[in-house]
Amino acid sequence: MTRLFNDPNDFPEEARLGLVAAHRDKLMAVPGGVVRSTRSKPGSVAVVIGGGSGHYPTFAGLVGQGLAHGAVMGNLFCSPSAQQVYSVARAANNGGGVLLSFGNYAGDVLHFGEARERLIEEGIACEIVLVTDDVASAPLDEFDKRRGIAGDLTVFKAAAAAAEKGLSLSRVVEVAQEANRRTRSFGVAFAGCTLPGAPDALFHVPEEKMAIGLGIHGEPGIDEASIPTADGLAQMLVERLLEEVPEGVRIDGARVAPILNGLGTVKYEELFVIYRKVDELLQEAGIQVVEPDVGELVTSLDMAGVSLTLFWLDEKMEPLWTAATDAPGYRKGSVAPAQLLDPADVDLVEQKAIPRASKASRQLAHGVVEGLEVLSRTMEEHHELLGRIDAVAGDGDHGIGMQRGSRAALEASREALAQGAGAETVLQWAGQRWSDKAGGTSGAIWCVILKTLGEAFGDEKPLSAGRMAGGVDRARQRVMEFGKAERGDKTLIDVLLPFTEALSSEVEKGAALVAAWEVASRVANEAAEATAQLLPRVGRARPLAQKSLGTPDAGSVSLALITQALVPVLKKCETS
Numbered sequence: 001m002t003r004l005f006n007d008p009n010d011f012p013e014e015a016r017l018g019l020v021a022a023h024r025d026k027l028m029a030v031p032g033g034v035v036r037s038t039r040s041k042p043g044s045v046a047v048v049i050g051g052g053s054g055h056y057p058t059f060a061g062l063v064g065q066g067l068a069h070g071a072v073m074g075n076l077f078c079s080p081s082a083q084q085v086y087s088v089a090r091a092a093n094n095g096g097g098v099l100l101s102f103g104n105y106a107g108d109v110l111h112f113g114e115a116r117e118r119l120i121e122e123g124i125a126c127e128i129v130l131v132t133d134d135v136a137s138a139p140l141d142e143f144d145k146r147r148g149i150a151g152d153l154t155v156f157k158a159a160a161a162a163a164e165k166g167l168s169l170s171r172v173v174e175v176a177q178e179a180n181r182r183t184r185s186f187g188v189a190f191a192g193c194t195l196p197g198a199p200d201a202l203f204h205v206p207e208e209k210m211a212i213g214l215g216i217h218g219e220p221g222i223d224e225a226s227i228p229t230a231d232g233l234a235q236m237l238v239e240r241l242l243e244e245v246p247e248g249v250r251i252d253g254a255r256v257a258p259i260l261n262g263l264g265t266v267k268y269e270e271l272f273v274i275y276r277k278v279d280e281l282l283q284e285a286g287i288q289v290v291e292p293d294v295g296e297l298v299t300s301l302d303m304a305g306v307s308l309t310l311f312w313l314d315e316k317m318e319p320l321w322t323a324a325t326d327a328p329g330y331r332k333g334s335v336a337p338a339q340l341l342d343p344a345d346v347d348l349v350e351q352k353a354i355p356r357a358s359k360a361s362r363q364l365a366h367g368v369v370e371g372l373e374v375l376s377r378t379m380e381e382h383h384e385l386l387g388r389i390d391a392v393a394g395d396g397d398h399g400i401g402m403q404r405g406s407r408a409a410l411e412a413s414r415e416a417l418a419q420g421a422g423a424e425t426v427l428q429w430a431g432q433r434w435s436d437k438a439g440g441t442s443g444a445i446w447c448v449i450l451k452t453l454g455e456a457f458g459d460e461k462p463l464s465a466g467r468m469a470g471g472v473d474r475a476r477q478r479v480m481e482f483g484k485a486e487r488g489d490k491t492l493i494d495v496l497l498p499f500t501e502a503l504s505s506e507v508e509k510g511a512a513l514v515a516a517w518e519v520a521s522r523v524a525n526e527a528a529e530a531t532a533q534l535l536p537r538v539g540r541a542r543p544l545a546q547k548s549l550g551t552p553d554a555g556s557v558s559l560a561l562i563t564q565a566l567v568p569v570l571k572k573c574e575t576s
């Protein structure tokens with residue numbers, strides 16, 4: 001378990017600041033993550049990587065000369081917010097455009113995609129390359145649906161080396177895509193990891209068994225088997241990866257860069273025992289090994305597990321893999337000394353001022369804060385239940401993410417209210433802070449919901465049933481557009497859609513807001529229970545769909561709980 005921490009909620013941020021303090025010659029802290037503290041060539045492409053914290057040396061430990069220019073750091077196992085991605089990308093930008101690269105997870109895709117659109121709107125060229133190396137997470141004909149695990153390193157390394165050579169953004173993108181196409185990974189786990197302050201691990205593996213096809217966010221494996229000998233495990237890993245050689249590659253005579261990766265608590269000596277056999281098996285297959293890596297490179301806190309990655313090289317990829325790099329968590333060869341960057345030259349994003357609001361909207365803003373207090377309290381009371389539901393087929397972090405996000409949203413709303421903000425501004429601040437602190441898919445979705453409701457409320461007018469119903473419906477539309485989920489996918493949409501339909505229908509019939517909301521919340525509760533009979537078709541739970549049958553969707557349950565909890569607040573607002 002993770003033993004050393006202060007407030008568990010501060011763990012990722014304190015770890016980030018400690019990392020920077022230990023490596024000021026390489027790293028500089030910026031809002032949302034870190035960037036190089038050394039100067040890069042003006043006009044060159046900036047490679048910005050990122051994802052949730054808890055994977056060191058990925059992601060922040062891979063920032064430095066010859067590797068990434070910046071890393072966005074979300075909360076533990078949660079994707080960073082779009083604002084954080086935007087902030088780090090702005091700070092890392094050298095004038096040649098930005099490549100955003102990260103593992104293929106729903107929350108990351110949403111947040112990085114939104115940040116990319118914002119950067120492009122401001123005239124900064126930006127592209128995205130997803131890492132999809134995990135052979136266990138989807139079949140080859142669904143290569144684009146695979147997760148990104150330890151293959152992150154090969155893609156980041158190749159792209160960054162190409163950027164260091166001065167290649168254009170389009171060429172760096174091509175290099176990253178080809179590196180991803182040539183990378184395959186497969187892993188196993190012997191025990192799950194424990195989040196700081198959590199009473200138990202995110203998942204358990206039976207004694208003398210191992211989970212096959214692990215994720216790196218505490219997701220259970222897709223299967224279980226007895227733990228073999230070290231040589232037996234090496235053979236299993238190599239055989240599985242040799243079953244799927246990238247198109248155009250012949251095994252005999254191929255050149256490969258292997259990465260034997262420890263997930264957190266498998267000792268280096270154990271890894272070396274395994275790698276001894278991996279190397280032997282690769283050579284027996286006629287493969288030439290090039291600069292292998294053995295160690296902790298993409299971890300999952302204290303998870304006990306191992307993964308093997310094979311990066312199939314050619315005359316273009318090999319020089320990029322072997323190029324020198326100097327980052328806190330990954331060094332290779334020797335790089336030329338670089339001048340330290342003046343912090344004054346870094347483009348930092350600042351908080352916007354509070355706009356003027358009417359008396360009616362400021363009064364409504366008090367009700368909004370009361371609603372967020374109830375929402376936060378509800379998540380505090382139910383976060384363990386939500387975590388258990390999510391752990392059945394996911395990574396088990398939904399409860400703590402909702403707890404963390406709602407708490408942060410409440411803090412932000414109080415700050416805005418104290419400065420005289422109206423309802424819209426209070427909700428805008430709350431939504432952004434929720435996204436920043438919680439991250440993940442749920443962080444993105446609740447940011448969209450709160451900000452969209454804020455737009456409907458405005459900073460001038462009092463609350464009305466029509467504006468509430470319209471705001472909820474618009475939030476539903478945006479969430480569906482943003483997340484691409486549909487009815488039946490076993491997501492929050494399976495509750496948000498019927499809730500919205502019921503609320504709009506009751507308001508159109510002339511019902512008062514509270515009466516309409518009560519009807520809609522009952523519909524939401526029924527819809528949440530019904531998700532137990534669905535199979536997930538999107539998100540992290542998709543590879544383990546059958547395991548979730550009989551268990552409701554955690555996001556749907558949390559939304560239903562919130563709609564019910566808000567009824568007393570709405571009654572008070574309606575009365576006042």
